[in-house]
Amino acid sequence: MTKLLKGKxxxxxxxxxxRNDVQHWQEKKIQPxxxxxxxxxxxxxxAYERAIIKRCDSVGVKVISEVVPENISQDDFYKxxxxxxxDAGVHGILVFRPLPKHLKEEEVQYRIAPAKDVxxxxxxxxGKLLTGDPTAFAPCTPMAVMEILKHYEVTLSGKRALVLGxxxxxxxxxxxxxxxxxxxxxxxxxxTQDLDQVASEADILVAAxxxxxxxxxxxxxxxxxxxxVGINVxxxxxxxxxxxxxxxxxxAEAYTPVPGGVGSVTTAVLAKQVLKACALQNKQ
Amino acid sequence: MTKLLKGKxxxxxxxxxxRNDVQHWQEKKIQPxxxxxxxxxxxxxxAYERAIIKRCDSVGVKVISEVVPENISQDDFYKxxxxxxxDAGVHGILVFRPLPKHLKEEEVQYRIAPAKDVxxxxxxxxGKLLTGDPTAFAPCTPMAVMEILKHYEVTLSGKRALVLGxxxxxxxxxxxxxxxxxxxxxxxxxxTQDLDQVASEADILVAAxxxxxxxxxxxxxxxxxxxxVGINVxxxxxxxxxxxxxxxxxxAEAYTPVPGGVGSVTTAVLAKQVLKACALQNKQ
Numbered sequence: 001m002t003k004l005l006k007g008k009x010x011x012x013x014x015x016x017x018x019r020n021d022v023q024h025w026q027e028k029k030i031q032p033x034x035x036x037x038x039x040x041x042x043x044x045x046x047a048y049e050r051a052i053i054k055r056c057d058s059v060g061v062k063v064i065s066e067v068v069p070e071n072i073s074q075d076d077f078y079k080x081x082x083x084x085x086x087d088a089g090v091h092g093i094l095v096f097r098p099l100p101k102h103l104k105e106e107e108v109q110y111r112i113a114p115a116k117d118v119x120x121x122x123x124x125x126x127g128k129l130l131t132g133d134p135t136a137f138a139p140c141t142p143m144a145v146m147e148i149l150k151h152y153e154v155t156l157s158g159k160r161a162l163v164l165g166x167x168x169x170x171x172x173x174x175x176x177x178x179x180x181x182x183x184x185x186x187x188x189x190x191x192t193q194d195l196d197q198v199a200s201e202a203d204i205l206v207a208a209x210x211x212x213x214x215x216x217x218x219x220x221x222x223x224x225x226x227x228x229v230g231i232n233v234x235x236x237x238x239x240x241x242x243x244x245x246x247x248x249x250x251x252a253e254a255y256t257p258v259p260g261g262v263g264s265v266t267t268a269v270l271a272k273q274v275l276k277a278c279a280l281q282n283k284q
Numbered sequence: 285m286t287k288l289l290k291g292k293x294x295x296x297x298x299x300x301x302x303r304n305d306v307q308h309w310q311e312k313k314i315q316p317x318x319x320x321x322x323x324x325x326x327x328x329x330x331a332y333e334r335a336i337i338k339r340c341d342s343v344g345v346k347v348i349s350e351v352v353p354e355n356i357s358q359d360d361f362y363k364x365x366x367x368x369x370x371d372a373g374v375h376g377i378l379v380f381r382p383l384p385k386h387l388k389e390e391e392v393q394y395r396i397a398p399a400k401d402v403x404x405x406x407x408x409x410x411g412k413l414l415t416g417d418p419t420a421f422a423p424c425t426p427m428a429v430m431e432i433l434k435h436y437e438v439t440l441s442g443k444r445a446l447v448l449g450x451x452x453x454x455x456x457x458x459x460x461x462x463x464x465x466x467x468x469x470x471x472x473x474x475x476t477q478d479l480d481q482v483a484s485e486a487d488i489l490v491a492a493x494x495x496x497x498x499x500x501x502x503x504x505x506x507x508x509x510x511x512x513v514g515i516n517v518x519x520x521x522x523x524x525x526x527x528x529x530x531x532x533x534x535x536a537e538a539y540t541p542v543p544g545g546v547g548s549v550t551t552a553v554l555a556k557q558v559l560k561a562c563a564l565q566n567k568q
Contacts, residue, residue, distance in 0.1 A: 127411030128411075179456075185471050
């Protein structure tokens with residue numbers, strides 16, 4: 001029977017471990033703390049913020065919510081960011097993206113302190129990810145995919161993994177993380193020829209192409225493990241993944257559902273990255 | 285008939301174009317300049333240095349050779365590096381690696397000015413390469429592979445490319461550069477299962493595994509384009525690639541010879557990167 005790789009047990013296990021870590025730091029009079037910086041009142045940002053706060057509350061990570069006007073100047077934005085960069089009581093900083101258009105994201109990304117950059121925004125963290133530096137922070141969604149594969153003990157070493165999509169928030173980082181686990185990694189995308197055939201060679205298929213139910217039965221190798229990163233809303237307002245659920249059910253050995261899969265692990269990963277930042281900043 | 289993708293015509297064409305660029309800058313009273321920093325007297329470094337100086341002389345790029353004692357302290361090494369970082373007359377800096385063991389390469393890499401880092405040493409340049417930032421500097425060898433493929437008008441978009449090897453000096457950067465050209469890119473390595481079969485699916489095969497004549501006839505798809513990055517010295521002192529020449533001759537449509545292939549393009553690529561650095565530093 002096809003197995004569902006649900007996110008909740010993964011998030012629960014991570015949360016349990018994070019709670020222990022938080023306690024360890026609190027005993028040393030250090031309170032792991034995350035600053036969230038949000039410009040304006042975008043519904044997506046606010047929903048993610050609520051989910052982060054809920055998760056962090058449940059594990060004992062303190063959250064500082066810094067809300068600035070949507071029309072804030074870049075200099076004023078830097079003042080807010082710099083204050084948290086320089087605050088030794090803040091271990092992690094997440095800036096909600098995309099930023100309002102007048103703020104130059106390609107400049108702002110260089111302003112966040114790399115050591116507090118728990119969402120992998122600064123290019124130096126991308127560089128560390130590429131070089132395999134263990135102090136790297138990768139974005140939370142690719143890390144969530146890896147946590148799910150690890151939790152369910154999916155063998156990666158030597159296996160063929162296919163990443164569908166090459167964005168900086170999912171495709172490229174997850175490809176590097178799979179490579180670091182000794183998978184043989186292929187990155188495919190909209191320009192790939194014979195995409196269904198290429199995909200169907202993969203033991204592990206990570207779909208992050210952002211197209212609702214794009215992956216059909218002919219894309220999936222029988223017995224493959226499928227991680228679906230897509231979050232698409234259909235015309236009836238229902239959430240759909242990048243993978244047709246019936247296809248995964250039919251062909252895969254196991255797959256992450258949408259909703260209830262990858263997306264439900266990201267806030268736990270974020271809290272875990274705050275603890276990693278805290279540990280790196282308080283090394284003896 | 286199997287075609288040889290020789291490096292010399294590529295290096296010659298690059299050199300011609302660089303000479304024009306140098307002239308353009310000289311007319312503006314700017315002399316494109318590269319600093320080479322070498323610690324000690326390693327034969328490999330000195331051979332590479334001679335080749336760089338010869339190429340740069342031929343295209344009009346000025347070279348400053350900075351030779352420091354092999355036992356130099358990290359602080360003194362930084363003083364030398366900082367002087368060239370801060371010298372507006374120096375556009376590019378190459379530090380010969382590996383550095384002597386007592387110098388911490390993982391710290392030194394952060395000290396080179398990213399804008400002058402023409403050999404892609406600083407992690408921020410790795411990050412820019414990953415994000416696709418056009419101001420990135422990639423290491424010279426992967427860039428040489430790309431220049432050869434471009435010169436001989438090899439179609440990359442939509443094609444399957446296999447990179448054998450995942451080092452930071454060749455494998456990972458060349459994979460990203462191929463991906464940026466819309467190839468479907470697979471990175472394979474020593475842990476890959478059924479490596480010959482995986483390799484033989486590739487329209488473009490880049491061998492950078494550092495094992496003499498590792499790629500045999502069963503690794504090569506009939507009609508593939510093969511780029512051989514290997515430089516291995518056999519027991520008779522002859523240079524051998526990572527690909528068995530007879531296998532490439534037998535199966536490939538075209539391949540880069542060793543010697544006379546990728547290796548003969550790297551110094552021209554380095555000179556080209558100095559001109560890129562010069563242009564970025566003198567933007568109007």
